[in-house]
Amino acid sequence: MSQPEKETQGSGEGKIQDMAIFSPPVVRSGAGALNRALFTKTINLAAAAVNDNRHISKYRKELEHSKELLRQDRLSPIVNHPDKTLADQGKKCLLLSPSVKAPEPDTWGTALKEGVEKKELSVIPYELQLNYDYWSYHDVITSILPEELHDDIPSGFNTAGHVAHMNLRERYIPYKKVIAELILDKTQNIRTVINKVDNVGAESEFRTFQYEVLAGPDDMQVQVTENNCIFEFDYAKVYWNSKLEAEHRRLINMFEPGEVVCDVMAGIGPFAVPAGKKGVFVWANDMNPESNKYMQVAINRNKVSQYVHPFCQDGRTFIHHAADSVLEAHNAGEHVLMAPKPPSRAKKAPKPEPKRVDIPPTISHFVMNLPATAIEFLGCYRGVYAGHEDLFKDGKLMPMVHVHCFSFKADDETPRNDICERITKYLGFKVKPGNPDVEGEVAVHDVRDVAPAKRMFCASFRIPREVAFAKRG
Numbered sequence: 001m002s003q004p005e006k007e008t009q010g011s012g013e014g015k016i017q018d019m020a021i022f023s024p025p026v027v028r029s030g031a032g033a034l035n036r037a038l039f040t041k042t043i044n045l046a047a048a049a050v051n052d053n054r055h056i057s058k059y060r061k062e063l064e065h066s067k068e069l070l071r072q073d074r075l076s077p078i079v080n081h082p083d084k085t086l087a088d089q090g091k092k093c094l095l096l097s098p099s100v101k102a103p104e105p106d107t108w109g110t111a112l113k114e115g116v117e118k119k120e121l122s123v124i125p126y127e128l129q130l131n132y133d134y135w136s137y138h139d140v141i142t143s144i145l146p147e148e149l150h151d152d153i154p155s156g157f158n159t160a161g162h163v164a165h166m167n168l169r170e171r172y173i174p175y176k177k178v179i180a181e182l183i184l185d186k187t188q189n190i191r192t193v194i195n196k197v198d199n200v201g202a203e204s205e206f207r208t209f210q211y212e213v214l215a216g217p218d219d220m221q222v223q224v225t226e227n228n229c230i231f232e233f234d235y236a237k238v239y240w241n242s243k244l245e246a247e248h249r250r251l252i253n254m255f256e257p258g259e260v261v262c263d264v265m266a267g268i269g270p271f272a273v274p275a276g277k278k279g280v281f282v283w284a285n286d287m288n289p290e291s292n293k294y295m296q297v298a299i300n301r302n303k304v305s306q307y308v309h310p311f312c313q314d315g316r317t318f319i320h321h322a323a324d325s326v327l328e329a330h331n332a333g334e335h336v337l338m339a340p341k342p343p344s345r346a347k348k349a350p351k352p353e354p355k356r357v358d359i360p361p362t363i364s365h366f367v368m369n370l371p372a373t374a375i376e377f378l379g380c381y382r383g384v385y386a387g388h389e390d391l392f393k394d395g396k397l398m399p400m401v402h403v404h405c406f407s408f409k410a411d412d413e414t415p416r417n418d419i420c421e422r423i424t425k426y427l428g429f430k431v432k433p434g435n436p437d438v439e440g441e442v443a444v445h446d447v448r449d450v451a452p453a454k455r456m457f458c459a460s461f462r463i464p465r466e467v468a469f470a471k472r473g
């Protein structure tokens with residue numbers, strides 16, 4: 001087993017080599033448990049003992065300027081004097097670069113020499129103690145993993161509240177416990193580390209995954225804040241991806257207060273709940289009963305129940321159902337009363353009336369974030385407004401669909417053309433890349449990388465009139 005290392009300074013080494021003395025001991029102790037004690041190291045340096053503390057900042061500046069001061073991440077160059085009696089009197093030292101040797105005045109620069117001549121400084125040896133807490137995740141893991149695994153060190157993970165979710169590659173599996181403990185130690189607010197267990201074909205229709213707990217308690221009940229809303233949920237039972245926050249915000253920014261949005265695969269409501277908070281009516285559906293349950297929790301927690309209506313249906317049937325039930329709600333005069341801003345105390349103005357906001361008759365946006373298959377649901381828009389041409393007269397725009405999907409990673413038009421071909425096939429209407437406000441044209445937004453050759457996109461287009469007003473089958 002490797003032992004804690006004691007490193008001494010070589011002489012006449014280059015700067016890069018000097019700084020290598022700050023790397024952690026190499027501890028290739030295998031895949032077992034993380035032995036933090038092995039990461040203790042003593043580094044022999046020189047220090048400038050400052051005789052009068054009033055001179056500290058002057059010499060700190062001068063030695064920094066002459067590059068004799070130690071500059072090392074996460075280390076302050078000002079330390080207590082190594083002599084306990086002097087330290088108790090408050091005496092301080094400035095740590096010096098490894099190229100300065102205490103017993104060799106010819107390694108001292110002018111600032112140091114002048115300070116010594118004036119008897120304001122003395123150059124002394126200094127044993128710097130570093131331990132496990134000092135080194136970063138990357139430092140420690142590099143010293144544990146064998147060199148052949150250094151090319152692709154696992155460093156990224158998804159988080160959901162206090163849970164770090166890894167997707168470790170096969171060759172790092174023997175080190176999974178060590179990696180997880182390190183992540184726990186070196187990442188603030190992480191209490192549990194899990195690894196996705198790859199069972200071919202086991203990916204659930206609700207986009208949840210099988211996992212194994214690598215470190216910390218098996219506690220998947222998490223709380224996250226996204227787009228100013230709080231979500232509490234069981235990460236083992238519902239879909240959540242913190243990397244989608246910007247995409248959620250991008251679409252939410254397109255929704256206007258008082259419009260209706262239909263989120264066909266809403267999950268626990270990361271589009272719906274913040275949209276509701278800005279006064280958008282949302283028909284929010286998810287087929288997973290657990291998502292529906294936690295969406296209700298988020299609706300209550302964020303006080304958006306007037307605006308966000310949760311449903312638990314198959315998205316395929318929900319598209320027609322939503323269009324019909326929004327129209328019914330409108331016809332029934334459903335509305336919200338918005339509390340007015342309280343009048344300023346100075347003015348004795350009468351209390352303003354609450355503002356009435358009616359549910360409009362039609363849906364302005366449909367959101368479909370189920371990238372693996374949502375395009376295949378597009379046939380369900382056929383007849384969504386059958387017999388309701390009147391609702392879209394006088395220049396009223398047709399609803400906009402935002403459908404998420406995967407395609408190839410390429411700098412040219414290939415992914416856009418591929419997506420439009422698939423939309424054409426499932427919508428039953430010829431579309432091409434272009435301006436989403438023009439019938440038959442689609443704007444394709446590049447959302448994020450998901451795999452080396454695969455990206456996630458969002459295709460936005462208005463439902464063609466021929467599709468929306470077709471007879472229902």
Ligand SMILES: C[S@@+](CC[C@H](N)C(=O)[O-])C[C@H]1O[C@@H](n2cnc3c(N)ncnc32)[C@H](O)[C@@H]1O
Nearest residue numbers: 205206239265266267286287288314315369370
């Ligand atoms: C990728 S997640 C997206 C959830 C949410 N929109 C978000 O951005 O986090 C897809 C969701 O679709 C739901 N789902 C899967 N099949 C469905 C279906 N046929 N109808 C409605 N929802 C479905 C899953 O339960 C899951 O919550």
